[in-house]
Amino acid sequence: MSGFETKPGVRIPTQKDHLPKRFYKAAGVAEGEGGFAVTLDGRPVRTPMKRPLAFPTAALAADVAAEWEAQAERINPVTMPLTRLAHGAIDAVPGNRDAVVAEVLKYAGTDLTRHRADEPADLVVRQARAWDPALRFAEETLGAHLPAVTGILPAATSPAALAALKDRADGYDDWRLAVLGHATAVTTSAVLGFMLCEGVLSGEEIFAASRVDEIWQAEHWGEDSEAAERADVLRTELVACARLLAAL
Helix, strand or coil: CCCCEEECCEECCCHHHHCCECCCCCEEEEEECCEEEEEECCEECECCCCCECEECCHHHHHHHHHHHHCCCCECCHHHCHHHHHHHHHHHHCCCCHHHHHHHHHHCCCCCCCCEECCCCHHHHHHHHHHHHHHHHHHHHCCCCCCCCEECCCCCCCCHHHHHHHHHHHHCCCHHHHHHHHHHHHHHCCHHHHHHHHCCCCCHHHHHHHHCHHHHHHHHHHCCCHHHHHHHHHHHHHHHHHHHHHHHC
16 A cells, blocks of 8 residues: 555555654764763663663664664654664563563474474475574583474473573573574574574574575465565564674
8 A cells, every 4th residue: 555545635644654753863872871872963862661772882872873863754663673672672671581581491392493394305404404503503502402393282392401591591691682582582493592692693594594484485385575575574683683792
C-alpha cells in the first residue's frame, strides 16, 4: 500500500505517519562521568527508562550518534538497531541478569543447531556443514556437550551442559549479555549467540548459519517478498550486534 489514496480525497495513513518527527538538528557525542553520551543539539539523550544514553567507549557512542544523525523527517526505531540494543543493555539487563541468562538457556533444548533433518540428503549435508562446527565450539570452548538430534521434540540437555552455558553467560558484562540475549532470540540458537559474542563468526556469518533451512526452501520453492524483507531485518540486527561488540 502506498499510503496515499485509494480514491480521490481519501488518504490511508501508513505506519510512518505515527513515527515521531525529528526534533533536533544534529547528533553528537560528549564525554562525561558516565562515559561517552549521545547528545542531540548538545543535550544528552535518555533511554526509555530515563537513564543517560551513555557508552563505555567513544567508538560505540559515535556509532549510535550516527544512527540518530541519519534519521530523516521522522525517527524510525527500525533503522536504529544499535540504539535499541543500547536501551536493552542500559535499561533491561541491569537488575534482570538472571532472567536474561535463563531465557538464553531455554533455547538449549530447542537450539537450531541441534535439530536436524533426516532427509533430503542435500539439506542434511548443508545442516551438518553449517552446524557441526557450532556444536564443536559449544563443547570445546563453552564446555557444553549438545548432541544433534532429529525430530521436533526438544533435545535432552544435561545439567552439566546447562551449567557450562550459564557460567559463560554470567561472565559477560551487561553489554555483551544484551547482545547474547538478542542474537539468541533472532537466530533461535544460544550456540550461535555465544559464537557471535566470542568473536568466532561475524554478524553476516551468524546470519547465514541461522538461515540454512530457509535458503534451502527458497532454492526449491521460491521466496516471497515478505520473507525476504524479514530476512533483511534479521541480517541488520545481527550485523548491528557484531558492530556493538567490536566497538566495546
